[in-house]
Each structure stands twice: as C-alpha cells, then as structure tokens.
Amino acid sequence: MNKCVERLHNGIIKENPTLVLMLGMCPTLAVTTSAINGLGMGLTTTVVLALSNMIIAALRNIIPDKIRIPAFIVIIASFVTMMQLLLQAYIPSLYKSLGIYIPLIVVNCIILGRAEAYAYKNPILPSFFDGLGMGLGFTISLTIIGLLREFIGGCSVFGxxxxxxxxxxxxxxxxxxxxxxxxxxxxxxxxxxTGEKKGRDVSKIQSGCGSDCMQCAVGDCKDRVMAADNEKEEA
Amino acid sequence: MIMNTVRDLLIILVGSSLVSNVVLSQFLGLCPFLGVSKKVNTAAGMGIAVIFVITLSSAVAGAIYKYILTPLHMEYMQTIVFILVIAALVQFVEMFLKRFMVGLYQSLGVYLPLITTNCAVLGVALTNVTKGYGVLYGVVNGFATAVGFTISIILLASIREKLEYNDIPKPLKGMPIVLLTAGLMAIAFCGFSGLI
Structure with a gap:
C-alpha cells in the first residue's frame, strides 16, 4: 500500500507533469481559458491515464517489445474514444467547450510517457496509482492555470x-x-x-521538450522521461 | 457553382493559414514549434516536411472516413483509425523517400519521425471531419493549416536568431523568452481576425 501512496505523491508533487516536467503543453495552453475547463480536461485525462496504465500493466507480458508503441496507442485511443462518447452523452456542455482537444488526448505525451516509463514494467496496482497520481497532478496544475487566466482575463472564479x-x-x-x-x-x-546555488538536486526540473526537438529523433525525449524512474528502481 | 467552390476554398485557405493559425491560436504542434525553431534553415525544413505530411494525411484520412468508416457506420472509430493511419503513413513516406527520392529524403528525413506524434496532424484530420469537409476541402484545409505552421515557425526562428545576441535576464533565458515572443506573435496574428 505504501508504494501506491508514494506513486500518488510522486505524480502530484515530485514529478508534477505540468509544473515540473513540462509535458503535455498543447492541452495545457488550449483548454485553460477557465478553471472549469481545466478541471474537466484534467479529470478526463486522469481517467484515461489511470485505466490505460492499468491495462498496459496487465498486458505487459503479452505485448511484444517491438510493437509496444502501436499497442499502447491503440489501448489509449480506445479509452479516449470511450471518454469522448461518455462526455458527449452525459456532460454535453464540457464536450462542446473542450471540442477537438478530447480526441487529441491520444497524443498527449504524458500518457505515452507513463506507459513506456512505468506501466510496461510494473504490476497492475502501482501502475494504476501511478496513472492516478500523474493525472491528479495534471488536473491540479490545469485548474490552477485556468483559475489564474479566468481571474485575470474575466474577473471571475469558476464562472x-x-x-x-x-x-x-x-x-x-x-x-x-x-x-x-x-x-x-x-x-x-x-x-x-537558486536550487543549484544551494546545491540541491534539480535534475528533475525540466522545460519539457523545449531543449531541442532534434534530439528527440535519437530517442532523447523518451530516455528523459524514463531516466527519472530507472534511477529510482536501482536505488 | 464552381465560383462558390472557389470562394469557399479561398476562405478556407486564408482562414486556416492566417486567421486561426494552427500554432498561435489553436496550440497544436507546439512541441516542434518550440523545439525546432532555433535556426531558420531547420525551421524551414520542418515546415516543408509538415506541409507534405499533413496534406497527404488529410487526403488519406478524409478518404478513409468517407469511403470506409461512414458506409460501415463506424464513425466513432475515427480517433483510433486516424492515429494508426497517420503513424503508418509517415513510416511509409519515409521508406518511399529513402528508396526513390534520395535527395528529398536527405533534406526531410530527419524531421519525419518527429511528425508522427505531432498533434497538428491528427488535429487537422479530426477538424476536417468535425467541420464536415469532403476530401477536396479537407486537403485544402490541411495544406493551409500546414502553411500557417510553416509561416509561424519560420517567423519565430528568425526572431530567435536575433535574440541570441541580446542580454536577457537570467530567469527568462531559454524557454520563457521564446514563449513571450510567441505570445507577442499571437497578438499580431489576432489582427488577421478581421480578414474574413
């Protein structure tokens, strides 16, 4: 059980996907026009992230290594489609305001990154909590950004x-x-x-793929997301 | 009839490339926009590769939607089908260029793997469906969107080349100043909204 709590803490604070790792910037910028939109987008992503992590962890011994990325994408896309249909049926207002950004959750690099870095090598329950933690971290930061933009831009809070x-x-x-x-x-x-000046370990704080995309071609992006977790398992 | 089509196509062309610019007002394809914009040369290469892939993929995705998914009443499968088709298409284009057009491959090859996960490609395919564009309109929309991407990435790259020589406050170095530049560009692009 400790491991699950640790995963939640890791996702929400230590490796917050938006504020620390700077991943998934497209939806972060696009949907945070209001706090409620940010919250909706965050929760939708959380559901997809937690469930797809769980399924990928369950299938990790069956999926062949060579075609794992397409397999991940199919699993993620299935959950995204389900969420899209559910939102369309039950929360049409949110479905309308998020629009095209719901299906685009498929290409959110947080989800593929977690599948590759954690779920593919860990048991079901920790993977679920890893997804939940990361998703909640994403939700919290999106809501905060949305709140900020809504307050300054429209002088309102949650509408x-x-x-x-x-x-x-x-x-x-x-x-x-x-x-x-x-x-x-x-x-x-x-x-x-300031962290560097005081001699703290700040290697985890990154500005997303902002460094240089060209290195992505040789697998740097992927390694960067994975490196943080590999270290932990070795320790 | 033909005049109407031409007028519609022109509106799509201007609208998708300038007015609702894919990066600066829709935030799609932000990763390559920020990541490959250090030099004008590489930015232009990326832009051309994106034009090539998006135009092709909107044609293929549009055709699949119209002739396979709609007759089978499987429209809800669009996200899954599109993402797989795009990934396969990019792979195929890479192999094709490597085999038959070596010159083009040498100039665009590096960018192709980066494009698979570019959300602009999937975004355009989905927008075409949402707006009910057929194959022809979809291709024009895809082309225009990609041209918009190319315009903005080349503009940003030329600004960033100049920024290199400036004295920027320490905390703003790197990403923050690039994002501020992008924000100012987005304000400038707001000016196009009166065009249509």
Missing amino acids: HELSLFTPIAIFKMAPGAFFVLALLTAIQNQVKL
Whole structure:
C-alpha cells in the first residue's frame, strides 16, 4: 500500500507533469481559458491515464517489445474514444467547450510517457496509482492555470462574476496562454537557479521538450522521461 | 457553382493559414514549434516536411472516413483509425523517400519521425471531419493549416536568431523568452481576425 501512496505523491508533487516536467503543453495552453475547463480536461485525462496504465500493466507480458508503441496507442485511443462518447452523452456542455482537444488526448505525451516509463514494467496496482497520481497532478496544475487566466482575463472564479477590476481580456485569449506559460517557466528557471546555488538536486526540473526537438529523433525525449524512474528502481 | 467552390476554398485557405493559425491560436504542434525553431534553415525544413505530411494525411484520412468508416457506420472509430493511419503513413513516406527520392529524403528525413506524434496532424484530420469537409476541402484545409505552421515557425526562428545576441535576464533565458515572443506573435496574428 505504501508504494501506491508514494506513486500518488510522486505524480502530484515530485514529478508534477505540468509544473515540473513540462509535458503535455498543447492541452495545457488550449483548454485553460477557465478553471472549469481545466478541471474537466484534467479529470478526463486522469481517467484515461489511470485505466490505460492499468491495462498496459496487465498486458505487459503479452505485448511484444517491438510493437509496444502501436499497442499502447491503440489501448489509449480506445479509452479516449470511450471518454469522448461518455462526455458527449452525459456532460454535453464540457464536450462542446473542450471540442477537438478530447480526441487529441491520444497524443498527449504524458500518457505515452507513463506507459513506456512505468506501466510496461510494473504490476497492475502501482501502475494504476501511478496513472492516478500523474493525472491528479495534471488536473491540479490545469485548474490552477485556468483559475489564474479566468481571474485575470474575466474577473471571475469558476464562472462566478466578481467585478473587482476591469478584466484584462487578453489573458483569456490565445496570447494570454503563452504569457502565463512564460511566467511559469520563468519561475521554474528561478527555482532551478537558486536550487543549484544551494546545491540541491534539480535534475528533475525540466522545460519539457523545449531543449531541442532534434534530439528527440535519437530517442532523447523518451530516455528523459524514463531516466527519472530507472534511477529510482536501482536505488 | 464552381465560383462558390472557389470562394469557399479561398476562405478556407486564408482562414486556416492566417486567421486561426494552427500554432498561435489553436496550440497544436507546439512541441516542434518550440523545439525546432532555433535556426531558420531547420525551421524551414520542418515546415516543408509538415506541409507534405499533413496534406497527404488529410487526403488519406478524409478518404478513409468517407469511403470506409461512414458506409460501415463506424464513425466513432475515427480517433483510433486516424492515429494508426497517420503513424503508418509517415513510416511509409519515409521508406518511399529513402528508396526513390534520395535527395528529398536527405533534406526531410530527419524531421519525419518527429511528425508522427505531432498533434497538428491528427488535429487537422479530426477538424476536417468535425467541420464536415469532403476530401477536396479537407486537403485544402490541411495544406493551409500546414502553411500557417510553416509561416509561424519560420517567423519565430528568425526572431530567435536575433535574440541570441541580446542580454536577457537570467530567469527568462531559454524557454520563457521564446514563449513571450510567441505570445507577442499571437497578438499580431489576432489582427488577421478581421480578414474574413
């Protein structure tokens, strides 16, 4: 049971996919126009992440190594399709506002990254909690970003108008997303700089694939996501 | 009749490349946009590879949707089918270029594996279906979207080349300043919204 709690803590705080690892930036920027959208997107991704992690862990001895990526993608895409149909039936308002970004959960690199880095080599229960932790970490950061953008851009919280100041509408539009993310990465850089000065281990703090995509071609991206977990298992 | 089609196609062309730019207003394909934009040369190479793949994949995905999924009433399978088709298509294009067009392969080959997981490719295929575009409209939309991607990545790369020589505050070095630049570009692109 300890391992499960450790996985949750790892996903939400230590290796928070958005704020620490900077993965899955497309949905993060696109859907966080309001807190409720961020929450909806985060929870949908959490369900897909936890369930697909569980199924991949269950099938890890059956899936051949060479075709594991296509197999992962089929499993993930099935769950995404299920979630899409469920949302369409039961929460049509959310389905409408998230639109094309629901099917695009398939190409969210957090999900494929977790499948490759954790679920493919670990038992079912820890994999489920790994997915749950990562998903909740994603949900929390998306909600916070959404709250921030909604508050500055529309002067409202979870859809409740506050009318405290004149809203800066640009924060709800596309450029605002870039500015908020720029702010987040700047804070991250600062934390990293002061951490290095004090001699802390900051190797896990990364600016996503921002370093250089060309290295991705030789498998750097994948290794980076996996490296963090490999270290832990060896220790 | 023909005039109407031409007008619609023109609207799609301008709308998808400039007004609702794939990166700057829809946030698709953000990873290559930020990752491969250090030099103008590589950015242009990436852009051309993306144009090539997106145009081709919207044709194939559109045809599969219209002639296979719709008659079988399996529209709900679109996400799974599209992602597999795109992955296979990129592999196939890579093999084809390697065998028959060596020159083109040498200039685009490095970018192709990066494109498989580019969400813009899947995004365009799904948008075409959502908006009810047929194969012809879908191909034009795909082409226009990819041109929009190329325009924005080349613009960003040229700005970043200049940024290299500037004195940037330490915490803003690297990603933050690039994102700020992208944000300013997004504001500029908002100006296109009056075009249609």
